[in-house]
């Protein structure tokens with residue numbers, strides 16, 4: 001049983017990222033297929049126009065995009081998690097923060113590397129960014145993965161972190177910051193990450209877009225940034241990782 005009294009699932013579930021976009025890709029692809037079948041050509045004033053080609057192009061764009069997102073959600077995200085975690089030289093006593101933890105992919109992965117250390121996951125639990133995204137589900141996942149004693153889950157916005165300056169040895173964030181709708185908010189989140197990172201710490205910020213923006217802010221805050229990737233191999237989504245530190249490597 002979970003702390004909420006409901007029956008625990010048998011396996012942890014990490015959800016589908018941007019489910020609306022994922023289903024939209026397949027729905028649009030299907031619509032293009034139907035339209036191409038019904039209207040391979042359009043006759044205007046006795047002349048045939050091959051508009052079917054537009055629908056073929058629509059399918060060529062939508063189906064592969066949907067497929068990549070599906071494969072990332074099913075397989076790629078776990079490989080990317082392992083890749084990110086392997087970039088840290090774990091001692092086991094770290095204080096870890098996962099910004100936009102969602103269902104705890106990185107939070108739980110990091111907690112498994114800890115002995116005396118502890119990991120905190122913060123999120124605002126947006127349903128459009130991740131399917132089944134609830135704090136209670138993240139806790140269930142942690143219980144199922146045997147790390148619930150090593151983690152804390154907090155409802156908190158990346159733009160206004162409640163933690164003290166220099167609080168974390170390791171900060172992780174995957175596919176979170178681009179969801180913040182404006183530049184000012186994303187800049188604020190990067191500044192907050194810079195603020196709570198220890199002088200000896202390392203932050204790994206992973207995203208498929210806007211990483212140039214994040215780099216700009218980290219540099220402005222006086223941090224050092226190493227850009228890794230974009231990684232496509234095995235993950236099906238081109239993810240760039242920024243390795244951010246307060247002193248040069």
Ligand SMILES: C[S@@+](CC[C@H](N)C(=O)[O-])C[C@H]1O[C@@H](n2cnc3c(N)ncnc32)[C@H](O)[C@@H]1O
Nearest residue numbers: 100102105123124125126129157158174176179
């Ligand atoms: C695509 S999901 C990725 C979740 C997780 N990092 C992973 O890799 O599986 C993006 C997450 O960022 C969270 N998020 C979006 N905006 C946020 C904000 N301003 N502060 C904290 N979390 C946020 C969403 O609720 C969602 O859980």
